[in-house]
Amino acid sequence: EEGKLDLDAPLPTDLLPLNPFPGEGAVTLRQLLCHRSGLQREVPVGGYFDPSQPGLAATIGSLRSGVLVTQPGEKTRYSNVGASLAGFLVERASGTDFAAYQRERILRPLGMKDSAWTLEDLGAGRVIASHMRVADGRGGWTRRNAPLFDLGTIPAGNLFSTVEDIARFGSALLVGGGGLVKPGTLEEMWTPQLTDDTRGFGIGFVVGSFRGHKAVGHNGAVYGHSTAFTLLPGLKIGVVVVGNEDIANGRIKSISDTALSLMLEARIGEKPSTRKTVEIPNLHPFAGDYESESYWARIEVRNGRLVASFSGQPATLTPVGPHSFLANSRIESDSMVEFQIQEGAELADGFTRGGQQFARVPGDRPPLPPEWRHVLGSYGPDFIPLIISERHGHLYAMTENMVDYRLTPRSRFVCDLPKGMYTDEHVVFLPGADGRIHGIDFASVRLPRR
Secondary structure, three states, rough: OOOOOOOOOOOOOHOOOOOOOOOOOOOOOHHHOOOOOOOOOOOOOOOOOOOOOOOOOHHHHHHOEEEOOOOOOOOOOOHHHHHHHHHHHHHHOOOOHHHHHHHHHHHHOOOOOEEEHHHHHOOOHHHHOOOOEEEEEEEOOEEOOOOOOOOOOOHHHHHEEOOHHHHHHHHHHHHOOOOOOOEEEEHHHHOOOOOOOOOOOOOOOOEEEEOEEEEEEEEEOOOOOOEEEEEEEEOOOEEEEEEEEEOOOOHHHHHHHHHHHHHHHHHHOOOOOOOOOOOOOHHHHHHHEEEEEOOOEEEEEEEEEEEEEEOOEEEEEEOOOEEEEEEEEEEOOOEEEEEEOOOOOOOOOOEEEEEEEEEEOOOOOOOOOOHHHHHOOEEEOOOOOOOEEEEOEEEEEEOOOOOOEEOOEEEEEEEOOOOOOOOEEEEEEEEOOOOEEEEEEEEEEEEEEO
């Protein structure tokens, strides 16, 4: 609004990785803020796997060593470093560091006295203890306290705050910006960018719907914390939910959705919708091992109920139709699972979940080729290990203590990552002089073998 930045001007090339797509356009600030820049998800220095607290300048400086993953503007790919670069551009334009700029222009005017972007500004003793469930590399989990440090990608997810302060921020937005920005600017931020879809990323905000009402906001997760922030601008209501547990966004979303439903009923008398469950006498046709282009799944019958492990994440399956179930876990809330069973068949052929088709794994699947067994193991920090494992003859990579991602070998040491958090990125195994794998380059992030 002050004219110091242009959302659609090409960004300075001295800040960007190599662009291998000549003639396909330049990276812009608008693309950064709606996650269509082509930048990788994480960054070699200061990213999600780096607890060394290098600062924003060093973090952005490490971008130069990389390469754009996709053409600028081509597709939506969430990028933490993209949001961080946007914050760095604010520093350049304003002449002050990002945390100080936010404090003076947003936090202080809104009375967000319990919020800060760095531990130094806040005081580490004020942050609630939080917890993580860490993959142990053997298919199980251990619990530990979450580490506490400033991310190098500060603008992407380092805001320490309270539900009261975030509610102040949300309330300001619901009255047209609360003096922070003009109402017209806010409306542009709440409009999906570079797409004709009515859902997607606006400028910084996720734009979607909740029970037919326009919804804007952003959910998040960082070591030991899971959050949800959702506004319904047309009704001027919103919900903030925070939890001191790592990778618990399914639970957080369930709480948020319930709260929004109760507020809708109180505001306009709209009753919460309920989905009726059904009884399925025989659940065994659904049980078995399945695989999609990105994930594996094991479905089992336990104590008369269907349960699942979706690429390592346990889930419950509640029947809502003859072949339909709702999946609930730490990372998902009421996700639809639709099984396919041919007429007269004893077993399901497969199912759809999260936009992917899962097929039953044949019993005669060959094992993992011997030449890949030497890459199996754990890499990176002990609190967020990258674990390479084998299942159904395929390599899988578990990252961020979430799920296993299926790898597709491209050469002796290179594998493609599938659709998911790291779409279009790669894994490169790094051999030493002795021929053993000593490390891994995971989506541009170097991780030593543990």
